[in-house]
Every structure is written in structure tokens, then in C-alpha cells.
Amino acid sequence: MTGSPRELTKEQYEATFSPPMINVTATAEEIVPLWDYLDPVIEELYHSCTAWDWRVMFIYESRDGHYQHLNVPVPKDNTYLSVVVDKPSKQIIGHYLLDLGALYPDWQGA
Numbered sequence: 607m608t609g610s611p612r613e614l615t616k617e618q619y620e621a622t623f624s625p626p627m628i629n630v631t632a633t634a635e636e637i638v639p640l641w642d643y644l645d646p647v648i649e650e651l652y653h654s655c656t657a658w659d660w661r662v663m664f665i666y667e668s669r670d671g672h673y674q675h676l677n678v679p680v681p682k683d684n685t686y687l688s689v690v691v692d693k694p695s696k697q698i699i700g701h702y703l704l705d706l707g708a709l710y711p712d713w714q715g716a
Contacts, residue, residue: 611647612700614690619702622673622690627666630674634665638691640676643698647687651703655681667693683707 640662648660663686664677674693677686684707690699 611643611650614700614702616702618700619688619690619704622668622675622699624668624670624673627668627675629664630667631663631665634667634674637674637693637696638698640689640698644678644687644689644701647701651687652681673699677704 644660648655652658658681660678662676663679666675666677667673672693674691676689676691678689679686680703682705684705686704686706687701688704689701691697692699
């Protein structure tokens, strides 16, 4: 079940975050139809930027295994559409524009 796209507030997003989040990118299985949810969001925010490589780059999971954050880079440096998934209910809660460049301006990426 995907539901209508819903942008999360910073507080709603952070409520699903439990540091340290666990990087499960290599082992995560698809539990929701991500692109059914994300395609309309991308269309609205980025007008389909068809030349962009739309893909999940990182998947992080809360320590208790309840939430996953599926991070899709957008056409802005160090910025991701982070889709929050409630694993037990296999539902997308919403998405949040995670601007790591704004959060960590001094970080020098690899």
C-alpha cells in the first residue's frame, strides 16, 4: 500500500530516526512499491528530469527495525528524497527532502 504522497515535516521525519541508523543497503529487500509512490513526487518537484539517474542510493534502518529510510539522490548536491517506510505494516509513511549540504556544510564528501 502506498497511499497519496505525503511530505513529512522535519519533526515527523526525525521521529522515525534513531541514531545510529543501520546501513542495510546491501541486504534490504523491497517491501513497498517505491516507484508507484515516488514517481508523482519526482514529477511534481523535478518535472521528471529524465536525464537524472533516479535510483535508491542508500537504505538505512532504525535500530529497532521498525523504520527504513530509502534515500534517492536528487539533482542537487548532497540532497536526497528520503522515503520513510513502516516495515511491520509494509506502508510508506511519507517523504522528506534531506539536504545534507545544508545540515553539514563543512562536510567534504568522498
